[in-house]
Amino acid sequence: MKSKHLRDIQSEPDYRNIPINRVGIKDIRYPVVVLDRMDGRQHTVAKVNMYVNLPHQFRGTHMSRFVEILNRYRHGISTLKIREILDDMKKQLDSETAHFEIEFPYFITKSAPVSGEEAKMEYTCRLVANSDVDYYMLEVKVPVLSLCPCSKEISSFGAHNQRSIFTIQIEAKEKIWIEDIIEVAETSASSDIYSILKREDEKFITEKSYENPVFVEDMVRNAAEKLMRTKGILWFSVESENMESIHNHSAYAQICIDMRER
Numbered sequence: 001m002k003s004k005h006l007r008d009i010q011s012e013p014d015y016r017n018i019p020i021n022r023v024g025i026k027d028i029r030y031p032v033v034v035l036d037r038m039d040g041r042q043h044t045v046a047k048v049n050m051y052v053n054l055p056h057q058f059r060g061t062h063m064s065r066f067v068e069i070l071n072r073y074r075h076g077i078s079t080l081k082i083r084e085i086l087d088d089m090k091k092q093l094d095s096e097t098a099h100f101e102i103e104f105p106y107f108i109t110k111s112a113p114v115s116g117e118e119a120k121m122e123y124t125c126r127l128v129a130n131s132d133v134d135y136y137m138l139e140v141k142v143p144v145l146s147l148c149p150c151s152k153e154i155s156s157f158g159a160h161n162q163r164s165i166f167t168i169q170i171e172a173k174e175k176i177w178i179e180d181i182i183e184v185a186e187t188s189a190s191s192d193i194y195s196i197l198k199r200e201d202e203k204f205i206t207e208k209s210y211e212n213p214v215f216v217e218d219m220v221r222n223a224a225e226k227l228m229r230t231k232g233i234l235w236f237s238v239e240s241e242n243m244e245s246i247h248n249h250s251a252y253a254q255i256c257i258d259m260r261e262r
Contacts (some may be wrong), residue, residue, distance in 0.1 A: 052095035142187035188222035
């Protein structure tokens with residue numbers, strides 16, 4: 001049976017003379033493979049955003065082509081592949097600019113500090129790239145433990161502590177390992193945290209944090225010092241939200257530094 005010609009409405013002209021900055025697909029969940037420093041590659045599921053610009057003369061873009069491009073890179077998405085993905089988006093969708101963004105859970109096997117019990121820790125990561133610039137942005141959210149120096153100083157015994165979330169964003173041209181960013185955050189707090197702990201591990205972390213009290217201001221300054229010494233970083237933002245255990249609010253601090261201006 002002879003196939004009927006199907007009208008391509010998206011490619012038809014538009015006469016309103018208004019270009020669109022970004023058009024594409026948003027929040028599609030897709031299995032991907034990302035670089036893993038320990039094991040080489042890690043399989044995970046990402047939430048993906050893909051956009052291109054649309055010149056004023058076109059009515060619409062071809063949405064299915066975004067998924068076709070994504071599918072070609074399902075066996076390995078990394079900073080090494082991003083430029084290829086952006087180039088494919090521009091070519092396949094006949095656009096001048098392209099934007100690619102993935103957010104995904106990243107897992108690292110951590111051993112408890114005393115017992116050595118192993119379990120997976122989850123970290124939320126986001127990778128963003130735009131064809132207009134020659135660098136990418138990596139964001140990593142890291143849960144940590146902080147203990148209040150003031151509480152320790154004024155109390156006869158004990159001190160209040162809180163679970164804190166570091167959010168570190170970096171812009172870089174070269175590969176920066178997710179694990180390195182996690183290490184910056186965990187070593188800037190009173191203690192890192194774990195998925196599984198035995199009693200001897202709890203004792204160790206409690207005493208470690210008590211001997212290493214930090215304000216939220218200390219935490220972001222500690223992390224900023226480490227990031228400033230990290231080769232390849234062009235710009236960074238480090239922020240911490242400490243979810244207070246004795247106050248009805250969170251404590252918050254942020255530092256942004258453009259290394260290109262230093």
